[in-house]
Amino acid sequence: MSAPARAAAPAAARAQPRIPQRFWIGLVAVIVYVALAAGVSSLLVDWLAPEGELAEFALSHIPVLLPLIIAGLVFARRSGWAEIWRTPAAFETRPRRWWMLVIPLLMLTQSIIVLTLTPWGNWDILGIALVALITAMVGLGEELYFRGILRSSLRANHGETLTLLVTSLLFGAAHSFGSAIHGEPVGTIAFQVGVTMLDGVLFYAAFRATGRLWVAIALHALSDFTLYLSSTNLADQNAIDVSTVPANIAIQGTLWALVVVVFISAMRQDLAARRSRRVVEQTA
Template sequence: MTTTAPTRAPIARTTWVGLAAVVVYVLFAAVLGNVLGDLAGDDDTAEFVLSHFIPLPIAIVFGLVFLRRSGWGRRVWSEPPTPTLRPRRLWLIAIPVLMLVLAFAQLGDSIGAGRTFGTVLIVLLGTLMVGFGEELFLRGILVEAVRGKHGELVTLLVTSVVFGLAHVVGSVWAGVPPAAILFQVSFLAMNGSLYYWVRRVSGRLWVAMLVHVLTDFVLYLASGPSRPTDALVQPDDATSAPVLATVQTILIVLAVAGVVSAAREDHRARTARSA
């Protein structure tokens, strides 16, 4: 008689498991990234390369290995798009569309701001890793972890707030004042909620990754920073353009409406279960 080896049980989908994975990512991306970036001295390009091209691949590999061993893979990468659900909530499509409009509207000026082709290519590769890594852990692993025990409202709020808090390490490292850090966390939490809906509207995590990459790519080129925190504390001139200011305002309104929509979705789910 032959026996088969017991199969490895998948990792439980709990909020704490997701948060632990995010902490590991922050240790590599923020802590190790800043330590390596400091070795470059005053060379911004070298600082960007050291703080991105070494720690981020390590963190991404960790995330991919975690998905393979956890058994969460398929659910992390895809889900039914919200336009296929009932109610369809087609208005949510405006979130990814406006985020792309906002990024593309600033892309031409950012690339033409005296950047060499080499600099643009380096920033592009770096932001590809940032977008892939942050979305993999925040809108991928953490979303799936929180969903294991909670509904969409809690999933939206937790992942959005954690997204904002994940950048605190870099801000403290850079000596950003507490009041500015609080503003950054609030602003990034709102952005996190928008990325959450980009993932859900499209039904694909890679779409949220691409939108994130484009947004960060424009941000880096416009401000010319060497690390993510530097980009966040640079003055933003986007609001000086009426069209861009209008798009940003609409996105803020949509972020609030998205929270309400997630709460109503949970209410419908509870009602369906009780029925």
């Protein structure tokens, strides 16, 4: 064996993941995350009965999210799944999809608009810091498990379209888990799944556009942070009179239209990949 070949062999071995990238592994990971995040938090609140909105908000998030995030980070490190944190950006592959960068930019702009309309007088420093900490944990946890571990488990063996669809659908279903437990009408649950699924597509697109998971994490955390601060209470993540601002209406409409474009782009990418494989097979 030549010297270059001997040098390449260890590098190839290191590139192999220590844990096989199987969909069931990613699925189990998100099921555990959702079940513990929703179930244990409710038990803690019912058991300890904290006084005050901020205390309940902290108790329902921090004790549960912290171990889940640690477990996810340990898995990401030891599994060898490099795609959890990094994937080829849309502008690094051919054809170069520079247009996808519009999605994270619009999402950032939308959050900035909400921040400018936030009633800061309703909050003190402690409350703002606590919301910032918890939303950062939520952004890291959900993106690590859904766009990181789950996406990597699917993308290793399937096309972009199926990966996009499944991760976004499960993301939407996960955010309706609480509504299902409390017996909300089927129509309400279906609407929640649909709306949150669109958010999942946008976070997925932000990751694909930049190739860095931290971008999706930051956008997710910032979005939750702005919506919580703009709401009347921490149990209702709806911005007050912010969604009716003309600029936000225009941005949201544009983002929803781009969701369709993202799916079309994913389908075209899969079609091009299949054609490329056929050419290689015919040549071989």
